[in-house]
Amino acid sequence: MRILNPFIAVLALIAVGLVAAQVPGGQALIGIVLPYLAFALFLGGVAYRVMHWAKSPVPFRIPTTCGQANSLPWIKQNKIDCPSTRLGVIARMILEVFLFRSLFRNTKAEVHEGPKLVYGSSKFLWLFAILFHYSFLVIVLRHMRLFMEPIPGFVAALEFGDGFMQIGAPVFYQTNAIFLAAIAFLFLRRVMLSNIRYISLPADYFPLFLIFGIAVTGILMRYVFRADVVAIKQLTHGLTTFAPAIAAGQISPIFFIHVFLVCALLIYFPFSKLMHMAGVFMSPTRNMINNSRMVRHINPWNDPNIKPHSYAGYEDEFREFMKEGGIPVEKE
Amino acid sequence: MAIIKADKLGVSVAKGPSLMTGAVPKNDWWDVPATFKPGNYAYPAKKEIIEYHTQKTFPSHPGLFGQPRDWDPESDDWNLPEGWEKIILNGLKERLDKFRSLKIFMDCCVRCGACADKCHFFLGTGDPKNMPVLRAELLRSVYRNDFTLGGKILGKMAGGRPMTFGVLKEWFMYFYQCTECRRCSVFCPYGIDTAEITMIGRELLHLVGVNINWIMEPAANSNRTGNHMGLQPHTFKDNIVYLCDDIEEITGIRVEPTFNRKGAEVLFITPSADVFAEPGIYTAMGYLLLFHHIGLDYTWSTYASEGGNFGLFTNNEMMKKLNGKMYAEAKRLGVKWILGGECGHMWRVLHQYMDTMNGPADFLQVPTSPITGTRFDNAASTKMVHISEFTADLIKHGKVKLDPKRNDHRTVTWHDSCNTARAMGLLDEPRYVMQNVCNNFHEMPENTIRESTFCCGSGTGLNTDEIMELRMRAGLPRANAVKYVRDRHAVDTLACVCAIDRATLTSLMNYWNPDVNVCGLSELVGNALVMEGEKERETGLRFEPLAGMEG
Numbered sequence: 114m115r116i117l118n119p120f121i122a123v124l125a126l127i128a129v130g131l132v133a134a135q136v137p138g139g140q141a142l143i144g145i146v147l148p149y150l151a152f153a154l155f156l157g158g159v160a161y162r163v164m165h166w167a168k169s170p171v172p173f174r175i176p177t178t179c180g181q182a183n184s185l186p187w188i189k190q191n192k193i194d195c196p197s198t199r200l201g202v203i204a205r206m207i208l209e210v211f212l213f214r215s216l217f218r219n220t221k222a223e224v225h226e227g228p229k230l231v232y233g234s235s236k237f238l239w240l241f242a243i244l245f246h247y248s249f250l251v252i253v254l255r256h257m258r259l260f261m262e263p264i265p266g267f268v269a270a271l272e273f274g275d276g277f278m279q280i281g282a283p284v285f286y287q288t289n290a291i292f293l294a295a296i297a298f299l300f301l302r303r304v305m306l307s308n309i310r311y312i313s314l315p316a317d318y319f320p321l322f323l324i325f326g327i328a329v330t331g332i333l334m335r336y337v338f339r340a341d342v343v344a345i346k347q348l349t350h351g352l353t354t355f356a357p358a359i360a361a362g363q364i365s366p367i368f369f370i371h372v373f374l375v376c377a378l379l380i381y382f383p384f385s386k387l388m389h390m391a392g393v394f395m396s397p398t399r400n401m402i403n404n405s406r407m408v409r410h411i412n413p414w415n416d417p418n419i420k421p422h423s424y425a426g427y428e429d430e431f432r433e434f435m436k437e438g439g440i441p442v443e444k445e
Numbered sequence: 446m447a448i449i450k451a452d453k454l455g456v457s458v459a460k461g462p463s464l465m466t467g468a469v470p471k472n473d474w475w476d477v478p479a480t481f482k483p484g485n486y487a488y489p490a491k492k493e494i495i496e497y498h499t500q501k502t503f504p505s506h507p508g509l510f511g512q513p514r515d516w517d518p519e520s521d522d523w524n525l526p527e528g529w530e531k532i533i534l535n536g537l538k539e540r541l542d543k544f545r546s547l548k549i550f551m552d553c554c555v556r557c558g559a560c561a562d563k564c565h566f567f568l569g570t571g572d573p574k575n576m577p578v579l580r581a582e583l584l585r586s587v588y589r590n591d592f593t594l595g596g597k598i599l600g601k602m603a604g605g606r607p608m609t610f611g612v613l614k615e616w617f618m619y620f621y622q623c624t625e626c627r628r629c630s631v632f633c634p635y636g637i638d639t640a641e642i643t644m645i646g647r648e649l650l651h652l653v654g655v656n657i658n659w660i661m662e663p664a665a666n667s668n669r670t671g672n673h674m675g676l677q678p679h680t681f682k683d684n685i686v687y688l689c690d691d692i693e694e695i696t697g698i699r700v701e702p703t704f705n706r707k708g709a710e711v712l713f714i715t716p717s718a719d720v721f722a723e724p725g726i727y728t729a730m731g732y733l734l735l736f737h738h739i740g741l742d743y744t745w746s747t748y749a750s751e752g753g754n755f756g757l758f759t760n761n762e763m764m765k766k767l768n769g770k771m772y773a774e775a776k777r778l779g780v781k782w783i784l785g786g787e788c789g790h791m792w793r794v795l796h797q798y799m800d801t802m803n804g805p806a807d808f809l810q811v812p813t814s815p816i817t818g819t820r821f822d823n824a825a826s827t828k829m830v831h832i833s834e835f836t837a838d839l840i841k842h843g844k845v846k847l848d849p850k851r852n853d854h855r856t857v858t859w860h861d862s863c864n865t866a867r868a869m870g871l872l873d874e875p876r877y878v879m880q881n882v883c884n885n886f887h888e889m890p891e892n893t894i895r896e897s898t899f900c901c902g903s904g905t906g907l908n909t910d911e912i913m914e915l916r917m918r919a920g921l922p923r924a925n926a927v928k929y930v931r932d933r934h935a936v937d938t939l940a941c942v943c944a945i946d947r948a949t950l951t952s953l954m955n956y957w958n959p960d961v962n963v964c965g966l967s968e969l970v971g972n973a974l975v976m977e978g979e980k981e982r983e984t985g986l987r988f989e990p991l992a993g994m995e996g
Contacts, residue, residue: 182870421769438679
């Protein structure tokens with residue numbers, strides 16, 4: 114049920130998109146109204162969520178130190194994994210955000226007779242996570258050609274690089290295949306590794322299916338159904354220039370399914386675990402400087418009324434013992 | 446309670462049905478109830494201890510520890526207060542508003558599972574809910590149900606669970622099967638720190654009076670007498686004087702420490718376990734010898750006689766309250782700065798919390814070693830220096846006379862304590878000291894040391910005997926790495942800078958690697974120190990014969 118329900122949900126979305134593309138006014142709804150709405154909800158939702166996080170203070174300085182700290186001058190500090198400066202934190206965050214450094218550390222533990230525990234290197238999750246995110250990024254950037262006129266140079270360059278093998282017409286993009294393979298890996302991993310299957314929730318499968326649906330409809334549109342790119346660009350460019358119009362009957366229904374799923378993803382995004390995209394920047398164990406003994410960190414809700422059991426109270430209770438034991442006291 | 450023999454437990458870990466050995470539970474995790482039976486839970490706090498905290502420690506914060514009462518985890522009635530679910534949810538809301546970490550960690554987990562096999566409790570028990578991701582889901586499911594739009598609308602479909610007695614039982618079980626060691630947070634792509642989740646989970650449990658005695662009683666003792674063991678001032682002093690007697694017997698030198706002395710340059714604070722229990726006392730003897738050797742102008746305090754802070758395992762209010770004594774005493778005595786002994790969680794508090802909670806310590810000076818003149822700028826604000834930093838600096842400047850051959854009767858490996866490793870970054874200072882005081886040193890495998898170090902399995906107040914099997918399971922990854930170097934290099938000594946480790950690793954080694962001893966770093970320093978005017982040493986600080994002196 115954890116897998117089936119989200120699968121059915123995505124099928125239902127596809128069906129809705131397909132039907133809506135055929136009913137009068139449906140294309141305008143999916144092609145014009147919904148994208149604006151979804152984009153607004155996406156931006157608004159992400160901004161709201163980030164502000165909601167930011168509203169809570171970070172009361173304590175709690176970086177996870179993953180290397181030698183700044184200490185005596187002759188002890189070599191790990192300036193990135195245990196940063197004592199803002200620059201170090203920036204470097205740590207860049208590695209985390211762009212190269213998934215923590216995931217790169219991954220190991221796989223096995224228990225053998227003995228008992229004997231063995232930790233092997235395990236980089237597949239890292240590799241496919243990188244492939245997934247970067248091919249997704251390239252695909253999104255490639256789509257900018259549909260929203261911009263003239264087409265920016267970097268988009269053209271990206272397309273050229275992505276299709277450098279020059280296979281087929283229209284040219285085949287490697288990222289499409291990599292993207293599908295990465296999604297397949299992330300899905301199969303969830304299903305096949307027993308402990309990952311056990312922790313997975315519908316909310317883990319749903320975005321996978323949804324993104325898979327988006328990828329497949331996109332690929333079908335380009336290579337199989339050969340949707341009318343000129344008409345599509347007219348619509349999409351119209352969206353960016355706030356003058357949207359749909360050329361009636363020229364755009365294949367598959368386009369509307371694709372757009373419908375993309376809008377579903379945008380709307381779902383701020384309410385879901387996909388918010389890790391923004392959260393990774395704000396994680397206090399990663400984005401804080403390990404300088405809590407050098408610079409006092411302020412906790413806005415620090416309660417000044419919590420005071421230690423006083424020395425006077427302590428001495429009052431134990432004064433006789435202290436005197437007998439030759440321990441100095443304040444009041445004789 | 447009799448505990449299963451190591452060979453049998455070893456078979457159970459390697460072959461028994463568990464998620465570690467590939468056996469997947471038939472039921473979804475939310476349908477597997479937590480069942481308490483003797484041996485799998487730590488005893489609840491005694492009623493009078495909670496009464497003490499309610500009346501004496503926190504009269505200003507009613508409800509912080511629920512209602513004092515007797516209760517039995519094995520019973521289906523925990524005598525919870527009326528409307529306890531509401532108390533928990535209100536407490537959760539308050540903490541979401543107070544801790545950004547909690548919000549982010551609740552929202553960002555993608556359940557990638559990178560943390561799953563990083564937890565020593567999971568490796569040793571194979572219990573799915575000991576995977577950090579599921580431990581957090583125990584709380585996250587309630588969060589989703591009551592604090593997210595999806596959960597409010599879709600409930601279970603969105604992974605939400607209402608706060609029920611069953612959930613509360615899971616929290617009590619699994620937030621007390623986590624030692625807040627932060628190993629998972631090293632591997633998490635978003636840095637999600639289960640220590641943070643567990644701390645907040647425990648805070649919430651306290652609100653409805655669910656707690657364990659092994660934490661609450663030492664906390665009460667610490668508040669009243671200044672230390673966990675409840676040693677009163679004269680006893681505390683006497684214990685140290687006994688150690689001085691032993692030092693005299695071994696070295697012929699009489700060291701004369703002072704107590705509560707005003708005007709000393711340095712206040713020295715270490716976990717009280719160093720003062721009264723083996724093998725910590727040998728570490729304390731090391732401190733005493735070192736300070737005598739360099740002529741440090743320092744004092745002990747009986748009022749601030751505890752470095753450790755079981756408040757860290759309770760809630761942030763208790764942590765602040767217990768920690769407050771250090772600065773209060775430093776101010777009263779008029780010292781210039783504070784030197785801290787070997788302890789893991791003590792240093793988590795000192796490094797990441799103390800200055801924020803109880804600073805600014807503007808009545809103290811930036812710590813400067815009176816022997817070498819080194820200014821410890823890394824402690825410029827907190828004004829508290831770790832003994833390993835202090836000792837490493839002394840050695841580097843050639844200010845101590847050392848004979849590492851005095852540790853030749855040992856082959857040593859190094860245990861990085863979780864807190865000093867992952868919440869401070871103290872890794873190479875102790876290694877430098879180690880390499881100068883002993884000749885036979887071997888590292889454990891790389892996935893088990895430094896930032897990847899494994900917990901002793903009994904931290905965060907879980908070092909209580911009634912859960913011994915759990916502790917031995919959770920400590921297995923550590924013990925296994927020690928066994929690796931024992932088998933290859935005949936390692937017979939496991940050294941560390943943590944008082945809880947010294948106690949718990951001793952039990953752990955006795956169980957899994959019976960021929961390996963545990964010691965503090967300063968014990969090795971004390972052994973190696975060549976004191977002026979000393980007699981020829983025939984034994985180490987624990988009266989064990991030195992190499993070449995066995996006859």
